Each structure stands twice: as C-alpha cells, then as structure tokens.
Amino acid sequence: MRRRFVEEAPRQAQAMLGVIERLHPGCLAALRDDPLSELGRWPDVQVVMEPEVGEGRCSVAGSYRDRTDPPTLVVGASRSYRRRGFTGLHELGHHLQQTDPGLGQALFATQDSEAFEDAACDAFAARVLLPEGEIPENVRLRGPSATDVVELFQRSQASREACCVRAAEYLSGGAVVLLDRAGSAVFSSSRSLIPPARGSDQSRTPLIERALRTGAMAQHDKTYVEYRSGRAGDVVYGQAAWCDEQYLVAVLVPDNAPWLKYSAPRPGTGGTWYGSQSVCETCGEAFEVSAPPCEQCGDATCPEGHCACTSARMSRDRACDRCFLVLAPSRFDGTRRICRDCA
Ligand SMILES: [Zn+2]
Ligand SMILES: [Zn+2]
C-alpha cells in the first residue's frame, strides 16, 4: 500500500518537520536523541506505554488516541528502546496531521488518505531520527546496499525500521526488508516493488535461505519475494546483511544493484505478469491477469476484485443460518450457526 506514496510521503514528512519547528523551535535535536523523554515534556500530547494488543492500523506497534485531553501517543511497551522511540514519533506524526490544517489539507487531497497518513508517519519518524546529513554520500548517489543499512543502524540511534524507511528513499526501484532470524518479514519499505507481507515466511527464497544457512552476509542475483498466495515475485538482485543475531536486512532491486559493478535489468521483469492465466480461489473462475497484483498479498485480482486476502477472509467469516449475513467469527458464540444478533 505504501509504495504509492514514495514521492508524497517524504514531502509530507518534510512539511511535518516544519510544523514541529514552528510549535517547538529548536527541539528537533532533542527529539532525535531521546524521543520519548522529549515528548514527555510537551503539553500537547501524553505518552503512554501499553502492552500490544494484536495488529492495529499503524505499521508500527502503537496507536494514536485523539479523544483524550491532551491526545495520547500509545507506544508498545515490549519493544526495544530504539523501536519505542520510532513508534512514539510515528504516533506524533498522526497527531500533527490530525491537528495541523495545512497537513490535513494534503491528506484530504489524497484518495487513500489513511494509508497516506500512515506512510507519512513512517517517513517523518525516520527523518527525525536520520536527517539528510546522517546519510552517507555514496548511499545518496547510488542507493543503499544491505550493509549500508546495517551501518546506518550501527552509527545512529535510529531503529531498524527507521533505517529501512530512509534507505529505501534512495532506491530508484526495489525494497528494503527487515526479517527476523527465522526469515519472516517484519517490516519493509519499497519503491515500485511489492514487498513481502508482514509475517510472511521468506526463508525459502534463494537470498534469505543463503543468509540463514551461512549466518553471514549473502548476495544472490536471482532471488525473489514470496507472497502470501505462494506466488513468487519477479526475479531481482538481492543482498542480505545481519543487523545483529536477531535481525537481517535485505535489499532487493530489479537493476543497478549498488553492490555490483554492473547489473542489467532482469529480463522479463514485470512483463510476465500481464496476460497470464489465473484461477480465482474465491469465485472459482479462470481469468486473464489484467491488473497489478494486490498490494497486500501479491496475488492476482479477479474481475470481481477477489485476491488471496478475500479467500483468507472468507475462510474465517461465515453465514448466519437465520439472517444469512456473512459475519466475522466474533459475531457468533463459539461454533454456533446463528449469529449473536439473531440468537
Ligand atoms: Zn500509524
Ligand atoms: Zn473472484
């Protein structure tokens, strides 16, 4: 979803920095050094640590509550110090966009404003933690390798996520993906490449398999993203480097890999998808692929708009035997066939 805002989100983030400078002149340095302590001194918001409850709408472990006085930035308590800082700044991003008329105007002008707002929050948090001056010149000129992203993390106070977001801004195309030690995608930031879904297993893809097996930096010239639907993405160049024992960073690009002297565009990149045949899991119809794949699951969408997300949802939702509405499992008691409203 975020890839649509590769240009707009950083622009909005830059405007958000301007609003901060106006509201709290000269505080950006303090905000970078210790975000939560600095935010704790502001009368405009309150910061609350809470255990995380499932996955919210935010791309990070936190949420924004505008009904309290002052509004609340909720930060997942179980995360690392750096990660909590990134989350706090992300939630501050929601506060700014929902209270500043100029920023709200930019949201209003966007179609998918919720996704845009969240992407801008990530870009803003990453910019506070990693200003332009912290990005090495070679990264700015030729884009990041995975080892560059790891170096950014080691040299700064920024979270791994912030480093991924900032690094991805210097890609001409591709994705920066953060993975756990089992090879599951934790977070990603991309430009014109559909990144792996959060929580999806990438351990069988050539690049990640190699990095996990050797425990060292790995490169692969023919790797791919594995989507939730089981479909393999286009063949890309990849480099993976370990942040520490727990986390791996992968950079995937269709061409111009910064770590290679020469990397021609992969033949057929993007071209093989359109016109191929697929069968919809939900309606069972065969169809010709004519639209870009779903940005959540990477699966083709049928003419009815179904993708792997729809079938995953359908397998959980069920129809009530009385009102015949298809409802989420929470609307039923246990395995009853009649919904709570009808019961
Ligand atoms: Zn958010
Ligand atoms: Zn369908």
Ligand SMILES: [Zn+2]
């Ligand atoms: Zn989908």
Ligand SMILES: [Zn+2]
């Ligand atoms: Zn019912």
